[in-house]
Amino acid sequence: MASIEVNGKTYETDEEGYLVNLADWNAEVANYIAQTEKINMTDQHWEVVNYLREYFEEYQIAPAVRVLTKAIGKKFGAEKGNSEYLYGLFPYGPGKQACKIAGLPKPTGCI
């Protein structure tokens, strides 16, 4: 089993770097994972990551990108509810990268 170390604490991850335990997540771990993905976390990034945490809390699944895009647009304004914006923040895919930073499992069936 792989792991990452943040501020002297060890966190279990899968071989792709997703946190194994949802409850392990905190802002420092999120920043650390973001760095490994070469992402500098801004307020805009946090909006998406925090939304993903809320969504998972409510439904126990990570949303499909299409569903995430629609929901972000509804919540934060139409200018943010499109894939250009989200891919601008997370170039390798909002599903894959933002979920990883949010400490969620890798989305199933992510397209």
Added chain:
Amino acid sequence: MSEIKKFMFVNRKAPHGTIYALESLEVVLITAAFDQDVSLVFLDDGVYQLKKGQQTKGIETKNFSPAYRALEGYDIEKLYVEKESMEARGISEEDLLVDVTVLGRSEMGELMDQQDVVLSF
């Protein structure tokens, strides 16, 4: 774009004793990406999948029941429950965690006949 087809997923198994319910839900969520006309049917023990208040901590399995409430966000809004199956299990609409359309057995059969693809779980 290709022609939209009517897909029906028929769920007839209780949620935690076997993997069918979870597998069906995962296929449904993936199918949602293809913009087809999707209906979900809950028959027999399948109606137990929609029971409110499921707590799986004690059996150490994933509680996937909250995900049925996410279906609306996936534009999957056609959920049908057979009246006779609910009655046989002492369940009413208020016991269910999502809004559904309740159909009698023959209406359900007619709906099934109108589909292009029927998948059983």
Added chain:
Amino acid sequence: MLHIINKSPLTNCSLDSCLRVAQRGDILLIEDAVYAATTGNAFEGRVREAMGRFRIHVLQPDIEARGFAGRLIEGVLPVDYSGFVELTTTNKTCQSWL
């Protein structure tokens, strides 16, 4: 529409549910569901009553394997494997009741 059942009606409710919900069409009994099509079984009455609304088929190799080839309910239509394939192609949709 073709409904395929593969469980004995005496241990599993698939055939019962199919007869309750479906309105018409073809029913094909395979594997352990073929017991439903035998005379003297507790489900015989239901099968006979359903013959008014459905064409009921049974997979011959499965009924032979179980020693009931001589005890088919009258009116049940035996099919071989190619008949099975034909049923799936002549019907627009097909549902395997699990």
